[in-house]
Amino acid sequence: MASITIRNLDDEVKELLRRLAAENNRSMEEQARVMIRAAVDGRIGSGRIDQIEKTLRDLTSMHVAATPVASPAGKTLPQGTLSGRRILLIIGGGIAAYKALDLIRRLRERGAAIRVVMTAAAQEFVTTLSVGALSADHVFTELFDRNDEHDVGHIRLSREADLLVVAPATADLMAKLANGHANDLASTVLLATDKPVLMAPAMNPRMWAHPATRRNRATLGKDGVTFVGPARGEMAESNEAGEGRMAEPLEIAAAVEALLDAGPKPLAGRKIIVTSGPTHEPIDPVRYIANRSSGKQGHAIAAALARLGADVRLVSGPVNIADPAGVKTIHVERAQEMRDAVEQLLPADAAVFVAAVADWRTENSAGEKIKKVAGEGPPVLRMVENPDILAGVGHHSQRPGLVVGFAAETQDLLRNAEAKLAKKGADLIVANDVSHESGIGPSGVMGGDRNKVRIVSKAGVEEWPEMTKDEVAARLATLIAERLKTTVV
């Protein structure tokens, strides 16, 4: 799509254009486009087509993606990862709306074509004029605007994009979509789309924590909406801090790249094994010994590595979550099966052991269900140790170039993690605290969606802030890509 370069006009014409644009509440590009269209339609006189053609040629340049963009510091910014992608950005009403301006810039730098819908509330925070100037397109605000020559209709608006991004996603916009409301352009477009939707929530921490918002968040997640953020931190309101800040534009741009599978692929050509989930050790055909691992962190790591281009082989214990997209998943039950599957996958460039493997299994699992026998009391289970899969690979003759383990500890986190690093032959240990203080269960590390880890290596300990498991996964995948860069393929 072509866009108009205003800076090529001389000052007098530019000033005239500026005044006409302001009078019509349009961006200068939009005003120029309306005038050119009128000219082409013949409304400003006939017989001037040569002149019009020349003007069109002077005014029209290729889309911004074709020109390299330099940051103020003179560094060349990431180019073209979203080249040819069409994004419909819906700006909700909130103080974070000002960040949407930077987001438009970041997405266009990457080559995306941006169309913007603004809610009425959003226009209280930023003007259609500045949004239009940055997006180089008309800004859509009304559901029914028969006078607006740009009224392409909500169905077309929502379908002519590869992805819909809602930033900031207010509590109101989330509630509308979660409940199927469609009473303005933004909510109607969201309901009418058949394209993926990414939401970057931003609201007061109490609104984010409200059970209604939690419910809507969960519903939208089940409906396939992807979320980025919100982050913790100071809010715009004084003396307010907590979870509710909109993710930074760069994080949102990275999430867009991930969703469109458009990001850089530093792990292309690398084979990486990941273990995830618990193992189930049978007692008899109906009973087993298990643990509380949900598989969320391991699966997120497999997905993040795949997004960076790796050929990922995920060996998963029994979990209740879906196989990650773009990953070859092998399902196992017992620790011994997990060990066999992993060893068959060697050689590999890296292996990441996230699974919470049962340390012990029953010496002999019964072939038939163990029955209660009157007067005999409960059966005695004799346990034997399971193979340590990480240690086996860490000391294997076909050891991958990079071996990463996890350490779930309830006490002496660092000392135990350092001991595991040496004993198991790992290069990195991702240590997380699963003590009762950090929590186990839906809101804790085991079973929950957040994690706080430290990266332990021979070089020392790196502490990461608390993040979602997806964020930990993305950061770990980047770290693995950096470590593998120095290894020859």
Ligand code: CTP
């Ligand atoms: N691990 C493994 N095979 C096992 C046990 C653990 O591959 N049989 C891996 C885990 O996937 C993890 C790391 O070893 O990457 C540490 O697991 P953890 O349960 O914390 O340690 P354990 O070795 O089981 O030691 P302990 O239970 O005594 O803390």
